[in-house]
Amino acid sequence: MSNLKIAVAGTGHVGLSIATLLAQHNTVTAVDIIPEKVELINQRKSPIQDEYIEKYLAEKALDLTATLDGKAAYSSADFVVIAAPTNYDSKKNFFDTSAVEAVIELVIENNPDAIMVIKSTIPVGYTASVREKFHCDNIIFSPEFLRESKALYDNLYPSRIIVGTDVENARLVKAANTFAGLLQEGAIKENIDTLIMGFTEAEAVKLFANVYPTKKVLNLSVSASIKHSFLAA
Numbered sequence: 001m002s003n004l005k006i007a008v009a010g011t012g013h014v015g016l017s018i019a020t021l022l023a024q025h026n027t028v029t030a031v032d033i034i035p036e037k038v039e040l041i042n043q044r045k046s047p048i049q050d051e052y053i054e055k056y057l058a059e060k061a062l063d064l065t066a067t068l069d070g071k072a073a074y075s076s077a078d079f080v081v082i083a084a085p086t087n088y089d090s091k092k093n094f095f096d097t098s099a100v101e102a103v104i105e106l107v108i109e110n111n112p113d114a115i116m117v118i119k120s121t122i123p124v125g126y127t128a129s130v131r132e133k134f135h136c137d138n139i140i141f142s143p144e145f146l147r148e149s150k151a152l153y154d155n156l157y158p159s160r161i162i163v164g165t166d167v168e169n170a171r172l173v174k175a176a177n178t179f180a181g182l183l184q185e186g187a188i189k190e191n192i193d194t195l196i197m198g199f200t201e202a203e204a205v206k207l208f209a210n211v212y213p214t215k216k217v218l219n220l221s222v223s224a225s226i227k228h229s230f231l232a233a
Contacts, residue, residue: 003027003063004182007077007114009070009103011037013048014119014144015083017151020056021186022081023064029073030066041066052152070103075110079179083119095123101130108136115175117142117163124207127164127199140165140176141199142183143206155186160193164202 004026008019011032019030032038037047042065044057056062067073074080084099100120107114118127118141127141141164146154161183165176176196184192197205 004078005029005076006079006081006182007031007070007073008081008083009074010083010085010099010120011041011047011066012083012085013050013146013148013151015081016041016046016048016053017050017146017155018081018083018119018144019064020053020062020152021155022182023062024060024186026182027063028065029077030064031068031070031073032066033068035068038066038068050149050151052150052156056152070106071110074103074107074114077107077111077114079182080107080111080114080116081119082116086120086122088121095121095126097122097126097130101134104130104134104136104139108134112136112138114138115140115172115179117179119144121206122203124200124203127203137166137169137172138175140172140179141202142179143202145206155183157189158183158187158192160195162195162197162202162205164197164199167196167198 006022006026006028008015008028008030011030016030019028022028030041040047046054046057082100082103084103086100087096100118104116107116116139118139127139131137131139143162145159161180163176163180166172173196180194180196184194
């Protein structure tokens with residue numbers, strides 16, 4: 001695949017593992033608001049505990065830089081991966097998605113043509129609602145299935161790759177397939193089960209994954225007639 005410019009918003013387990021994975025074959029800029037984390041990443045040291053991230057930062061030839069300047073990072077990106085935190089209040093049954101929406105606003109302001117891929121944990125129906133809220137089609141969703149301290153390993157050997165998009169929009173289906181291809185390209189595992197589906201289905205798979213085993217969730221997603229949504233690039 002062509003070398004793409006990718007910005008990753010957030011350098012927690014999700015964001016830094018994705019940034020590290022994609023930086024093997026693309027120019028990646030990781031964005032965070034904590035100066036100490038940015039400095040450590042630029043020194044090729046991991047600010048979080050993850051054996052594979054630590055190893056890859058120290059030993060691999062990664063095209064990866066970190067910055068506090070989100071505006072600059074997003075303005076030239078082909079894809080912006082949003083891995084900002086979404087804190088869940090169990091008492092109120094409420095996700096705080098303000099950090100995600102702050103990134104979306106900044107991307108729209110500086111690079112409205114960029115494809116935004118939400119990787120943050122979000123409620124079912126959120127992707128469609130935020131696209132409507134910001135009057136922006138360039139937002140898709142890709143759930144993560146990662147473990148803390150094993151995040152990069154789980155990206156290198158993924159159980160499956162799922163991208164939720166507008167399956168009626170050829171441009172966004174192509175973007176979803178391109179992003180799935182980037183994840184496949186960075187992985188070590190081959191022949192990864194990959195599904196392109198609607199937003200709500202992808203969000204539901206992530207929700208069910210917190211309850212059911214991986215294989216059962218994948219079978220559920222296919223048996224629920226999601227398989228027909230898979231479209232080749």
